[in-house]
Amino acid sequence: xxxxxxxxIDGKVAEAPEVTLAVSARYGHFTAxxxxxxxxxxxxLHLDRLDRATEELFGRPLDRGLVIDSIRSALGLDSEPxxxxxxxxxVYVCEVAQLHVLVTATAPVEIATTPQSLxxxxxxxxxxxxxxxxxxxxxxxxxxxxxxGFDEALLTTDDGVISEGSITNLGCFDGNRVxxxxxxxxHGITMQxxxxxxxxxGVPYESRxxxxxxxxxxxxxxxxxxxxxxxxxxxxxxxxxVDETAAGRLIGYxxxxxxxxxxxQ
Numbered sequence: 001x002x003x004x005x006x007x008x009i010d011g012k013v014a015e016a017p018e019v020t021l022a023v024s025a026r027y028g029h030f031t032a033x034x035x036x037x038x039x040x041x042x043x044x045l046h047l048d049r050l051d052r053a054t055e056e057l058f059g060r061p062l063d064r065g066l067v068i069d070s071i072r073s074a075l076g077l078d079s080e081p082x083x084x085x086x087x088x089x090x091v092y093v094c095e096v097a098q099l100h101v102l103v104t105a106t107a108p109v110e111i112a113t114t115p116q117s118l119x120x121x122x123x124x125x126x127x128x129x130x131x132x133x134x135x136x137x138x139x140x141x142x143x144x145x146x147x148x149g150f151d152e153a154l155l156t157t158d159d160g161v162i163s164e165g166s167i168t169n170l171g172c173f174d175g176n177r178v179x180x181x182x183x184x185x186x187h188g189i190t191m192q193x194x195x196x197x198x199x200x201x202g203v204p205y206e207s208r209x210x211x212x213x214x215x216x217x218x219x220x221x222x223x224x225x226x227x228x229x230x231x232x233x234x235x236x237x238x239x240x241x242v243d244e245t246a247a248g249r250l251i252g253y254x255x256x257x258x259x260x261x262x263x264x265q
Contacts, residue, residue: 007074007103007104008073008074008103008104009070009100009101010066010070010100011066011070011073011101013073014102026094026096026133027057027094027133028057028094028095028132028133029050029054029057029093029130029131029132029133030090030092030093030132031046031090031091031189032225032226033046033088033089033090033091033226034088034089034226034228035071035086035087035088035089035105035262036085036086036108037086037259038085038262039259039261039262040089041189041190041257041259042189042193043260043261043262045189045192045193046189047064047068050064050067050091050093051064053093053131053132054093054099057130058095058099060099062099062101063099063101066101067091067101067103068263070091070101070102070103071089071091071103071262072262074087074089074105075087075089075105075262077262084105086108087105087106087107087108088105088107088108088109089103089105090103091103092133109227110227111229112151112227112230113230115233115234115240116151116152116223116230116231116232117149117150117151117232117234117235118145118150118151118154118165118232118235119145119148119150119152119154119236120153120154120156120235121141121144121145121155122156122158123137123153123155123156124155124157124163124184125137125138125155125184125185125186128163128164128184128185129184129185129186129187138153138166138167139166141153141166142166142167152165152166152167152168153165153166154212154235156211156212157183160212161183161209161211162181162183162210162212163183164185164186165223165225167225168188168223168225169185169188169225170221170223170232171191171194171205171221171222171223171224172218172220172221173218173219173222173247173249173250174217175219175246176203177203177204177205177206178194178198178203178204178206178250179205179208179210179218180205180208181208181209182207182208182210188226189226190225190226190228190229193254193257194224194229194253194254196257197253197256197257198253200253200256201253203253212236213238215232215235216241218240219241219246220241220242220243220250221240222247228251228255229251229254229255231247231250
């Protein structure tokens with residue numbers, strides 16, 4: 001596997017990749033994607049997300065062409081000898097005197113192949129509909145639950161209503177329809193791609209108030225994030241059912257979505 005660590009600011013390769021650490025802690029927002037063979041699923045959805053958040057946080061439009069140019073530069077797609085067709089890519093938008101687009105490319109990451117375990121924690125993100133860079137609480141919670149032997153934190157309200165994972169969306173499949181939590185959360189790109197795949201397959205989906213105890217009733221509980229879709233096998237001390245056939249159907253709805261070449265949408 002190619003060792004990748006590239007950072008691009010406003011379309012130009014940065015001299016110090018460590019600048020990523022600084023921008024991650026600043027006021028701004030980002031999107032994350034997995035690139036394979038120079039393509040990404042839901043490129044237009046990523047650009048729309050960046051557009052909306054830039055307008056809301058900074059009150060001005062985003063240069064979508066600059067975003068595409070920066071991604072291509074980070075991947076080396078315009079200079080074949082250095083091209084990196086497969087990578088994990090993050091696009092940050094921040095403001096230091098003016099708007100800047102920062103893109104990082106690191107080694108590609110695949111989704112887990114085994115059912116995941118979740119630890120429920122009481123926490124709700126500020127402005128949950130925006131994928132903002134104020135991620136310290138999520139990072140802390142993720143590390144804490146990992147130290148306890150879990151794969152991911154499941155965020156709930158004070159009265160136990162599920163919203164989302166620390167870096168994931170959670171869904172449930174009853175064999176006929178998908179149920180998403182009815183709570184403030186990020187409408188993730190993979191979640192949106194899953195919804196498009198469900199619609200294409202004629203499978204309905206809806207939102208409903210969910211608590212941890214409700215999860216035991218479903219044949220499949222699953223997570224989505226930029227890496228893909230994976231079933232959940234345990235929440236706290238509760239073992240969940242994992243219907244492998246139903247889980248395979250769900251994953252197929254996502255994986256059947258097309259890949260987009262990285263060019264201006």
